[in-house]
Amino acid sequence: MTAKLINGKELSKELKQEMKKEVLDLKEKGLNPHLTVILVGDNPASKSYVSGKKKASQEVGISSEIIHLEESISEKELLEVIHKLNDDKRVHGILVQLPLPDHIVEQHVIEAIRPEKDVDGFHPVNIGRMMTNQDTFLPCTPYGIITMLKSKQISIAGKHAVIIGRSNIVGKPVGQLLLNEHSTVTYCHSRTENLKELTTQADILVVAIGKPRVITSDYVKKGAVVIDVGINRLEDGSLTGDVDFESVSDKASYITPVPRGVGPMTITMLLKNTIKAAKGLAH
Ligand code: GUN
Numbered sequence: 001m002t003a004k005l006i007n008g009k010e011l012s013k014e015l016k017q018e019m020k021k022e023v024l025d026l027k028e029k030g031l032n033p034h035l036t037v038i039l040v041g042d043n044p045a046s047k048s049y050v051s052g053k054k055k056a057s058q059e060v061g062i063s064s065e066i067i068h069l070e071e072s073i074s075e076k077e078l079l080e081v082i083h084k085l086n087d088d089k090r091v092h093g094i095l096v097q098l099p100l101p102d103h104i105v106e107q108h109v110i111e112a113i114r115p116e117k118d119v120d121g122f123h124p125v126n127i128g129r130m131m132t133n134q135d136t137f138l139p140c141t142p143y144g145i146i147t148m149l150k151s152k153q154i155s156i157a158g159k160h161a162v163i164i165g166r167s168n169i170v171g172k173p174v175g176q177l178l179l180n181e182h183s184t185v186t187y188c189h190s191r192t193e194n195l196k197e198l199t200t201q202a203d204i205l206v207v208a209i210g211k212p213r214v215i216t217s218d219y220v221k222k223g224a225v226v227i228d229v230g231i232n233r234l235e236d237g238s239l240t241g242d243v244d245f246e247s248v249s250d251k252a253s254y255i256t257p258v259p260r261g262v263g264p265m266t267i268t269m270l271l272k273n274t275i276k277a278a279k280g281l282a283h
Pocket of ligand 1: 095096097098099120140141169266
């Protein structure tokens with residue numbers, strides 16, 4: 001392996017130490033950052049993500065609460081819960097864990113959260129603010145990726161960033177953030193016809209496909225920075241990314257591992273957003 005690792009777990013640890021101090025300061029001033037997470041149903045992956053969010057909040061001193069609702073809850077009832085939280089001055093951040101059951105329209109739920117409490121950065125108002133390069137809550141995974149690049153002083157301006165994946169949560173916003181940082185951005189996705197031709201031109205390659213180890217070294221330019229957003233569980237129970245780490249780490253200049261890469265940064269940036277919400281900065 002010749003690539004340098006960008007270790008999201010270590011970076012998260014450092015950022016959490018800083019946040020712990022900041023939260024202490026805020027508490028001394030009488031401000032208690034509080035995050036409320038809503039979990040609907042019993043999806044095991046969602047349950048695990050939600051408990052990870054609670055644990056990380058505790059680590060930095062942010063108080064958090066999980067509201068666990070039945071899978072059968074109606075959209076109307078869920079929206080009522082959100083409206084109450086919107087009006088609760090004690091609650092600074094609201095996060096509804098996705099995906100939601102099929103009978104609930106996710107976009108209705110996302111748009112019900114007041115933009116000033118939308119610590120996921122999914123509300124159209126916050127997406128608009130992000131697109132116009134205003135200070136706002138940035139979606140946590142893309143925010144984590146930019147923070148990882150900056151932590152290694154990797155130059156972004158003028159570089160060609162290629163994104164594989166166009167989800168609302170990762171692909172689209174990470175491309176926007178890289179554009180805001182003055183890179184030239186190409187989006188690729190499942191209908192892209194000349195994928196390899198495009199990915200081999202990337203100085204920064206962000207992979208968010210959701211399939212294990214599909215990006216092998218022949219998709220990567222020598223010296224590229226490779227960010228692997230995938231978290232895939234193999235049959236033996238181990239976790240692996242969308243990137244074939246073994247071959248790509250011999251060709252890239254920097255690479256994120258899985259686990260201990262982008263994953264831990266997502267939760268860490270949620271904590272950053274929650275502190276920002278408590279300070280009332282994203283208005
Ligand atoms: N499900 C998968 N990722 C996320 C996320 O970042 N936020 C929420 N709310 N749900 C998710």
